[in-house]
Amino acid sequence: MANEIQANYPSSSTLYFIVRNASGQVWYVAGQTFEDWGGGAGRDMDDYDIAMTDKSGSKYIGNMDTNISAGEYDIQIFIQAGANPVDGDTCLGSDRRFWSGSRMWTDPNVVLETTISAVNHADDIIDLVEGSATDDIYNNAICSIEDASGAATEVEMARITDYAGANKRATLDSDCSFSLAIGDIVRIYRDGYAPTVAAGSAPTVDEIWQTDISDLTTAGQAGYELQNAGTHLSR
Numbered sequence: 001m002a003n004e005i006q007a008n009y010p011s012s013s014t015l016y017f018i019v020r021n022a023s024g025q026v027w028y029v030a031g032q033t034f035e036d037w038g039g040g041a042g043r044d045m046d047d048y049d050i051a052m053t054d055k056s057g058s059k060y061i062g063n064m065d066t067n068i069s070a071g072e073y074d075i076q077i078f079i080q081a082g083a084n085p086v087d088g089d090t091c092l093g094s095d096r097r098f099w100s101g102s103r104m105w106t107d108p109n110v111v112l113e114t115t116i117s118a119v120n121h122a123d124d125i126i127d128l129v130e131g132s133a134t135d136d137i138y139n140n141a142i143c144s145i146e147d148a149s150g151a152a153t154e155v156e157m158a159r160i161t162d163y164a165g166a167n168k169r170a171t172l173d174s175d176c177s178f179s180l181a182i183g184d185i186v187r188i189y190r191d192g193y194a195p196t197v198a199a200g201s202a203p204t205v206d207e208i209w210q211t212d213i214s215d216l217t218t219a220g221q222a223g224y225e226l227q228n229a230g231t232h233l234s235r
Helices: 205-212
Strands: 005-008 015-020 026-028 033-035 059-062 071-079 090-099 110-121 125-128 141-147 154-164 169-172 185-193 225-228 231-234
Touching (some): 005 015
Antiparallel strands (some): 026 033, 071 090, 110 125, 110 185, 141 185, 225 231
């Protein structure tokens, strides 16, 4: 993927961006590493800038450096005043982004956004372009799959019943209603786990409680209720 960084600003200017990690270090492009500003060697903005392209109509685009590993980063966008980027250039704004290594998103509820690299069994076993190398790490996680090939956008929700880290293979709990294909977008949700129950059975109150409510409890407190459509479960 490309053009992950976009900005709206009057055309005929020169814009660029820099990338910072959670500790505030800046990405040194030539060295392909994060470092404190200057790096102890007198480096400046001209060593950290990543160019953006003026697409006219007040739109600028830029490519995230794919040498940056997956993680959460701050993107700062600057307007260049002179012939080269300098430390005194004006920052137009910043945004926190999540980066998979090839895709970028802003939703903090999404732990991974990637695409399908292969369909191993029609509409329920897929390989992902990115993902953890740890087996079973996404087991029981809720995911959405967006049909990226059709004229009309289709989105399907599913539960991952098994995940193999070696080939990033996810098995879904049911077939999707549309034919899955390479390039379809998969989003796995943070803490979005569904109860595991026997085939043909409904989840018990305890299973729902442990899945959806336990993270909200505080030591020494009780009495939470789960309400829906006029009915409720309490504990």
